[in-house]
Amino acid sequence: MLKKMKKYGVGSLALVLLAAAALTGWTSKASAADFRSLNASQIVSEMGAGWNLGNQLEATVNGVPNETSWGNPVVTPELIKKVKAAGFKTIRIPVSYLNHIGSAPNYTINAAWLNRVQTVVDYAYNEGLYVVINIHGDGYNSIPGGWLLVNGSNQAAIKEKYQKVWQQIATKFSNYNERLIFESMNEVFDGNYGNPNAAYYANLNAYNQIFVDTVRQTGGNNNARWLLIPGWNTNIDYTVGNYGFALPTDNFRSSAIPSSQKRIMISAHYYSPWDFAGEENGNITQWGAAATNPSKKSTWGQEDYLNAQFKSMYDKFVTQGYPVVIGEFGSIDKTAYDSTNNVYRQAYAKAVTATAKKYGAVPVYWDNGHNGQHGFALFNRSNNTVTQQGIINAIMQGMQ
Numbered sequence: 143m144l145k146k147m148k149k150y151g152v153g154s155l156a157l158v159l160l161a162a163a164a165l166t167g168w169t170s171k172a173s174a175a176d177f178r179s180l181n182a183s184q185i186v187s188e189m190g191a192g193w194n195l196g197n198q199l200e201a202t203v204n205g206v207p208n209e210t211s212w213g214n215p216v217v218t219p220e221l222i223k224k225v226k227a228a229g230f231k232t233i234r235i236p237v238s239y240l241n242h243i244g245s246a247p248n249y250t251i252n253a254a255w256l257n258r259v260q261t262v263v264d265y266a267y268n269e270g271l272y273v274v275i276n277i278h279g280d281g282y283n284s285i286p287g288g289w290l291l292v293n294g295s296n297q298a299a300i301k302e303k304y305q306k307v308w309q310q311i312a313t314k315f316s317n318y319n320e321r322l323i324f325e326s327m328n329e330v331f332d333g334n335y336g337n338p339n340a341a342y343y344a345n346l347n348a349y350n351q352i353f354v355d356t357v358r359q360t361g362g363n364n365n366a367r368w369l370l371i372p373g374w375n376t377n378i379d380y381t382v383g384n385y386g387f388a389l390p391t392d393n394f395r396s397s398a399i400p401s402s403q404k405r406i407m408i409s410a411h412y413y414s415p416w417d418f419a420g421e422e423n424g425n426i427t428q429w430g431a432a433a434t435n436p437s438k439k440s441t442w443g444q445e446d447y448l449n450a451q452f453k454s455m456y457d458k459f460v461t462q463g464y465p466v467v468i469g470e471f472g473s474i475d476k477t478a479y480d481s482t483n484n485v486y487r488q489a490y491a492k493a494v495t496a497t498a499k500k501y502g503a504v505p506v507y508w509d510n511g512h513n514g515q516h517g518f519a520l521f522n523r524s525n526n527t528v529t530q531q532g533i534i535n536a537i538m539q540g541m542q
Contacts, residue, residue, distance in 0.1 A: 177319045177363045181403050182465045183502070185320070185368060189272045191495060191541050192232030192506030193225050194470060196518070199259060200236040200278035200328075205287025207238040207255065207279075209262075214511040215524050222265040224526045229538045232272040234469060234506050235262060236328060238279035239307060240287035246299070249306040256314055267321060274370060274469070274506070275315075276325035277307065283333040290349065292342040293332040300345075301352055308356045316362025323368050325409060325469065326353035331375035338374045343386035346374060351390040354406065358394035366396040370467055372409040381410055382454045389464070404463040410455060411470040412494060415443025419472065419490070422516045424479025429486045430493060438480060448497050456501035466503040468494070478515045488536040495540025507537060 180188065201212035209217060225233060237259055244250040259275070266273045281290035294300050308326075315322055327349060332342050350371040357364050371390065373381030381387050395405055413419040417426040417440050426440050433439040455466045471494045476483040491507065498505035513519045513529050520530045528534065 177366065179366060179399065180320055180368075182460075182463050186465050186502055186504055188231065189467075189504045190231030191229065191537050192234055192272070192274070192467075192504060193228075193230040193520070194234045194236065194506055194508045194510075195262070196236060196508055196510040198236070198511065199262060200238040202238055202240055202279060202285060202287070205241040205285070207240055207242055209258070212511075217262050217265065217523075218526070219265045220526045221521065221523055222269060222271070224521060224528070226266075226269050226271055228520075228528060228534050230271070232274065232504065232506060233266040234274040234276075234325075235259075235266070236278035237275055238285075239277060240280055240285070240289070243289075243303070243307060246303070247306075249303045249310075251307065251310050256310070260314060263315070263318075263322070267318065270321075272321045272323065274323045274325050274467070275311070276328050276370075277304075277311075278328040281327050281330035290327060290330060291332075292330060292345040292349075293339070297345055297348075301348060304349055305352050305356050308353055309360060312357040312360040312364050316360055316364050319363060320366075320368065323370055323407070324353075324357055325370040325372075326350050327372065328469075329375050329411065330372065331377075338380055338385050340386050343374055347386070347388040347390070350388075354390045354392055355394055358392070365394065366399055366405060368405050368407055368465075370407040370409050370469070372469075376409055376411040376469065378410045378412070378451050378455060381408065382458045402463075404465075407465045407467050408455065408459045409467050409469045412448075412451065412468050413471065413473075414447065414451070415440035418443065418486075420474055422474065424476060427476045427480035427483045427486065429473070430489045432489060433486065434482075445493060448493060452497045452501045452503060455503065460502045466498075466501070468498050468503050468505045470508040471505060472508040472518045474516045474518055475514060476516070484530070484532055487530075488532045491533050492536035492540040495537045499541055505537070505540070507533075 197212045198209045198214055198217055201209060203211040242252040242255040263273050279285045280288060282288045283291060290304060330346055332339055354369055373387040392406060418429045428435055428438040459466055473487045473490050495505045508518050509520050510518045511523050513522060520534055522529050
């Protein structure tokens with residue numbers, strides 16, 4: 143998700159770190175020997191509640207990703223340790239590549255950037271956390287340099303580029319154990335809300351298939367790794383309903399995996415009702431059965447809707463062995479309009495988390511690093527302190 147896209151100057155410290163990473167890399171604890179073959183229920187249980195390192199490695203300016211360009215400081219190991227100490231067991235790290243990808247035919251990823259991605263992955267991986275990495279902003283029509291476009295005119299070139307990029311990423315991380323999960327892409331659609339275009343949806347399905355086939359054939363642990371794929375714009379209705387979503391085949395996975403088990407997860411995001419969760423005004427500031435002011439509560443998207451949405455994912459995918467990851471959820475800070483807003487943000491976070499747990503899904507909170515009005519942040523990334531302990535408590539209570 144693109145949220146609080148603040149444009150700031152490129153941080154010099156980030157450039158120094160990128161240069162250092164290109165020269166030295168980062169000492170990782172990745173080893174092919176410690177890979178565990180977990181089934182669906184086991185990995186969902188271990189992933190617990192997750193947190194997004196949002197607006198960092200997917201942040202861009204003029205089509206060039208840079209982790210400080212949207213106003214956040216350079217990511218540090220101390221931040222990741224604070225997130226772990228708060229009780230999160232999974233960290234999703236959105237990553238954009240965009241103009242860090244070279245020209246055809248090799249589409250070589252800038253080595254300094256890929257090394258920096260590995261460094262940040264290792265901050266979490268070396269803490270024993272689960273880590274999800276993806277190709278994030280490359281599929282946005284609204285981003286300069288966006289190229290993974292379902293409505294693009296040259297799909298053959300797009301697919302070739304996508305294959306080459308994932309081949310490089312997967313090779314880089316091939317020896318990491320089961321705690322590293324690859325996510326094919328993020329919120330890919332044609333930019334038009336409403337029923338999906340069938341031809342464009344077919345392109346999205348093709349990307350997912352290329353992703354699975356490419357990762358599996360890169361060797362190491364990638365032939366058994368759990369892979370995460372979305373439907374149209376990670377929208378639950380358009381993934382579950384009869385709109386064109388197709389599960390990829392998994393023909394190149396390890397023969398050691400029992401035929402009855404899957405190694406593919408389904409990604410969806412949840413920000414419903416948007417007028418409470420994301421709309422930047424003071425009209426709707428309350429949510430749930432405990433809301434005290436009906437005029438401040440949305441007319442839809444309450445507990446019954448939440449339950450129905452997650453149940454539909456459970457019925458369609460979880461029952462067939464495909465775990466569901468709610469890769470993003472959350473609600474922005476509207477306390478400037480309503481001093482009681484955090485009470486309802488906490489109720490919302492607990493309900494989403496508890497409902498995810500009820501239906502065998504992994505909930506991953508969206509944190510964009512922005513504290514204060516309209517922010518999603520739970521932590522201050524500049525001094526590694528907790529800013530929304532109440533929401534964190536609600537998430538952890540929902541997991542019980």
